[in-house]
Structure formats: C-alpha cells, structure tokens
Amino acid sequence: MTGRRRTRSTFLPGLLTRHARKGVLSAGTAVACASLLAGCGVVPGATGDVGDDTITVMTWAPQSTKATNKPGMPAFAHAYARWINAKGGINGRKLNVLTCNDHNDSVAAAKCARRAAKENVVAVVGSYSQYADSFFPSLEGAGIPYIGGYGATNAEFTSPLSYPVNGGQPALLAGLGSALAECGPVALIRPDTIAGDQLPPLLDSGLKAGGHRASNDQRAAEDATEYDGQAERALRTTSTDGADQGCVVPALGDRNGTFMDSFRRAREDYPEVRTATVLGSVDQTVIDATGGASGPYEGSYITGWYPVASDPRWDGMKQVIREQAFGDNRIDPADAGVQTTWIAYTVFRQIVESLGDGEVSADTVAEALDDGLKVTTGGLTPTLRWRFQDKLAAVGFPRLVNANVTLQVVREGRLVSARKGFVDTTRTLENADVNY
Numbered sequence: 001m002t003g004r005r006r007t008r009s010t011f012l013p014g015l016l017t018r019h020a021r022k023g024v025l026s027a028g029t030a031v032a033c034a035s036l037l038a039g040c041g042v043v044p045g046a047t048g049d050v051g052d053d054t055i056t057v058m059t060w061a062p063q064s065t066k067a068t069n070k071p072g073m074p075a076f077a078h079a080y081a082r083w084i085n086a087k088g089g090i091n092g093r094k095l096n097v098l099t100c101n102d103h104n105d106s107v108a109a110a111k112c113a114r115r116a117a118k119e120n121v122v123a124v125v126g127s128y129s130q131y132a133d134s135f136f137p138s139l140e141g142a143g144i145p146y147i148g149g150y151g152a153t154n155a156e157f158t159s160p161l162s163y164p165v166n167g168g169q170p171a172l173l174a175g176l177g178s179a180l181a182e183c184g185p186v187a188l189i190r191p192d193t194i195a196g197d198q199l200p201p202l203l204d205s206g207l208k209a210g211g212h213r214a215s216n217d218q219r220a221a222e223d224a225t226e227y228d229g230q231a232e233r234a235l236r237t238t239s240t241d242g243a244d245q246g247c248v249v250p251a252l253g254d255r256n257g258t259f260m261d262s263f264r265r266a267r268e269d270y271p272e273v274r275t276a277t278v279l280g281s282v283d284q285t286v287i288d289a290t291g292g293a294s295g296p297y298e299g300s301y302i303t304g305w306y307p308v309a310s311d312p313r314w315d316g317m318k319q320v321i322r323e324q325a326f327g328d329n330r331i332d333p334a335d336a337g338v339q340t341t342w343i344a345y346t347v348f349r350q351i352v353e354s355l356g357d358g359e360v361s362a363d364t365v366a367e368a369l370d371d372g373l374k375v376t377t378g379g380l381t382p383t384l385r386w387r388f389q390d391k392l393a394a395v396g397f398p399r400l401v402n403a404n405v406t407l408q409v410v411r412e413g414r415l416v417s418a419r420k421g422f423v424d425t426t427r428t429l430e431n432a433d434v435n436y
Helices: 017-035 072-086 106-118 132-142 168-179 199-209 228-238 253-269 284-289 312-324 336-354 362-370 391-395 426-430
Strands: 054-061 094-101 186-191 216-220 247-250 274-278 301-304 404-411 414-417
Touching (some): 054 072, 054 106, 072 312, 168 274, 168 301, 168 426, 186 199, 186 228, 216 228, 228 247, 228 253, 253 274, 312 336
Parallel strands (some): 054 094, 186 216
Antiparallel strands (some): 301 404
16 A cells, blocks of 8 residues: 555544543543532542652563564663662652563463553553564553554554654665665565565665665565575575676564575675665674674665664663673663663653653553653654654554664674764655555
C-alpha cells in the first residue's frame, strides 16, 4: 500500500477513551461530592505527598535464545535504577525496575505484558521484542505506555501508547537505501519472519529515491547455523562486470556474523562487491571479530540511529556503566539496544520530573506525553515530542517522530562517521510502498 492511499486509523476504539473515561468519572465524582461533601476525602498517595513512593517500570528483551538476544538492555535498566537511586531517585522517588525475558517468542512476549499489567507498572521502558501484536493488546488494555522500544516492528509506530525514540528499521533501511543508490545490483538478505517481511520496501524506498531499482529480496532462516546457499545467491545476484560495484546487505540481527562467515568463504570465486547493513546487525565488536580492516565489512556503509559510540554525547551513559555495571560483559556501550535503553530512561526521567510532586501512574505518564511534553536527550536525538498523528501517518507510521539516522562507515577496521550530523529520512519514508 502506498502513502497516497487512504490512511488506516490506528487508534483503536475505546483505547484513547481511557483518559476520557477518567474525566467522565471525575465529573461524576464531583456531582457526588456536591451532595456528600464530607464523604470525598483525598486518596492517600494520589497527590503530592509522595513520601517513600516507589515508581515501578518494566524492561524486557530476548535472552538465551537461538536467534536475536539483547541481554544488555535489561542489564542496563537495572544498572540505571541503581545509579538513579544512589542519587536520591527521581524527585525523591525510588525507581524499581522489573525485567522479563520475551524468549524471542510471541507467547512469552504476551506473558511479559500481562505481568506488567498485573504489577501495575507505570511504563515499559527501553525494551526489545519482535512480537508487538502479542504484547500491545495487554499494554493497551491496561493503559501502560511503551517508551523507547527498539523499533523492531511497525506496530511500535502505530500504537497510540507507543512513544518511540528512534525511527526503527524504517528509518535505518530508508537511510541505507539512499546511501547505496550508486551501487550496482543490491541484494537484501533478511529473516523469513513477519518482521523481516517489512524490510524490503523500506530499503527500496531509499534506493528508489536515488533512482535505483528495487533490491533482490532473499529470505533466510533467522536461526540458521550457516548461510552458504544465501551467500552464493547474493554474490551471483550482485556480481557485475559493469562500473558500478554490487552491494550485499545482510539484515539478520545476531545472525549477521554467521552469514558473513559463509559470505567470506564464497566471495573468493566472484568479483568484488561491497557490503552494507544497519546498526544492531553490526557493531564494532562484530567488525573486530570478522577481521577488522582485513574483514568483509571494511568500506561498508552502516546506518545507525545515534552518533558513533566514541562520541562524547554518550559520556553520561558510560558513567552509569562505570559506576554501576563495571565488569558486566552483557552491557556494551556500543550496542544499539543499550543505547536505546539509556535514551528511553532519559526520557522517562524527564516525564517524572515534569509531574513534580503529583501522582506518577500509567495515566499521568501517558497524559504528560500526549499533552506535548518536549524531551531532550543531550543531542543523541532531536528534541522529541509525540503528537496524536505525526508527519508519517500517511504511510502507516503515525507515532514515528524521529526519522533521523547517522551514516557510518568502516575505515581501517573502525566504525566512524561517514557524514557529519544526522540524515532526515522523513521525505524518503513518505514515498515508501509499505503494507500496513
């Protein structure tokens, strides 16, 4: 479906009326109070007297699976809680972080969301899951905001209770496609999953914006132990005797390294091609493990949401790691999941601070965001503000408020900035042919 077709409403009947119902109840209560003045006291803890109030949130991510794993995200969330509590909490309130393993499984993801509702968390913060269709119903039913998800699914950019801090896969792939428009043939190797099905039109939107034809879409098992067949096919597809070198784009998450092992063995029999991918599939540790400057990623373009890990704007996050998680090898400051979790908790802290001594609940957190609260992240993203529907609503992403990406390149084995500042992919995404 193209961006010029009728926009489907993504706001579910009755969902956004949670706050409206609250207003109706308040009006009814006021009427009751008019006749029973002595019977309307203040509910303890519902106003400014916070005392030893504790704010409970949840962070979830897959761990110990055969496919994608993000153990650094819940690990960093615990480290952040220890750090903020050592500083007196947020407005004097202690932060309690619950974590959940979604096991890269739809049933487990739904269980995490149901647990969040049962535990009365005020928000799910800085999390990763490919199963938004499984967890959002429970969150939406309980009115729990989802702040700073990883952006792994399109649903994170449609749910009215989702408040993403980055442009997810849509922005990364659109930005990468734009950077690869000067390539010869382009092959995309991606998971044969529902989430993977969303990737080709996004990459193609960037390619087409640069006058390039669509990529060759290659499906692959998400948890394979080798990709010899896919590597051979990708090389056949992209090898050319023309002046424009072909480009191979693996987007297999944690299995990118496995693919590159197969690719490195197979490429000796074919003309030279370039590789490119998105951050989250590749980081500095992967580049080092695959040979650094002599490895297959040398010269590769890689799009990310944020500045490179060596940028001083990450110093605050690194301080938390040094003080509260030194030696925890699950937490890599160059990991996009850890970085997203830091930004998500930075956002959450400002939300709570904006509430002052008032009640901190799922309702008040969502209301603060829906009322247009502007949040800054120290230059790691543009100023964030979530509107009812944003610029990209026409292509099915009404909650996508940050379409900026950074373009990085591997030079002499190091991941460095290829272009100063951010690249805004909004206009590219507006023309994307996305099914939703």
